[in-house]
Amino acid sequence: MAQSYNPSLVTQNLTFCADAAPALRLPSSIKDVADKITSLNSKAYTTYTSGGVTYYVWSYTSAGSTTFKTGDYPIYVDTLVIGGGAGGGGGRNTGFGAGGGGAGAMIATTSQVCQAGTTFDITVGSGGAGGTDGGGGAGTNGSNGGDSSFGSNSASTGQFAITDTITANGGGYGGYQANNGGANGNASGGGAASSGTRTG
Numbered sequence: 001m002a003q004s005y006n007p008s009l010v011t012q013n014l015t016f017c018a019d020a021a022p023a024l025r026l027p028s029s030i031k032d033v034a035d036k037i038t039s040l041n042s043k044a045y046t047t048y049t050s051g052g053v054t055y056y057v058w059s060y061t062s063a064g065s066t067t068f069k070t071g072d073y074p075i076y077v078d079t080l081v082i083g084g085g086a087g088g089g090g091g092r093n094t095g096f097g098a099g100g101g102g103a104g105a106m107i108a109t110t111s112q113v114c115q116a117g118t119t120f121d122i123t124v125g126s127g128g129a130g131g132t133d134g135g136g137g138a139g140t141n142g143s144n145g146g147d148s149s150f151g152s153n154s155a156s157t158g159q160f161a162i163t164d165t166i167t168a169n170g171g172g173y174g175g176y177q178a179n180n181g182g183a184n185g186n187a188s189g190g191g192a193a194s195s196g197t198r199t200g
Contacts, residue, residue, distance in 0.1 A: 065122065102182075104188075128142055
């Protein structure tokens with residue numbers, strides 16, 4: 001069965017930069033920064049600790065598009081973007097097998113510095129539909145998985161900017177009735193269907 005896979009954001013060692021000023025209000029803790037980000041995005045985080053560092057994680061698991069705002073301070077982020085899995089091909093009851101759908105691409109980045117006040121576009125690719133079963137006749141190919149992406153929609157430049165969009169293509173469709181599966185960008189291609197004669 002085709003599945004949707006999802007991008008996640010992992011913040012690491014949240015930080016800020018500012019000139020000294022009497023009116024400057026600094027966050028009381030890293031958790032306060034994470035709570036502010038949660039409030040801006042109406043999105044709860046989870047945490048884990050590795051090597052003595054606490055990581056704050058925002059995961060996006062539903063297919064579709066949304067945005068992510070960084071809040072008042074620059075932050076370090078790790079990203080994991082995974083395209084949707086493809087659908088497998090349809091079978092035929094006279095002996096032709098069906099090829100499985102390919103896995104969506106997975107792209108990970110670490111320690112990206114995001115400028116304060118930046119808005120990012122997030123797209124979660126859906127899983128591809130499976131092909132129809134042909135019964136005694138020909139079935140159909142499956143469908144490619146949807147692309148997932150993460151990128152800034154703000155006009156940010158300089159040291160505290162992510163300017164490229166990260167796109168993980170959805171998996172390639174699975175083939176039917178002795179057909180090859182499809183390729184799709186940087187994702188895994190779908191499997192080829194087998195051919196043969198049914199016995200028994």
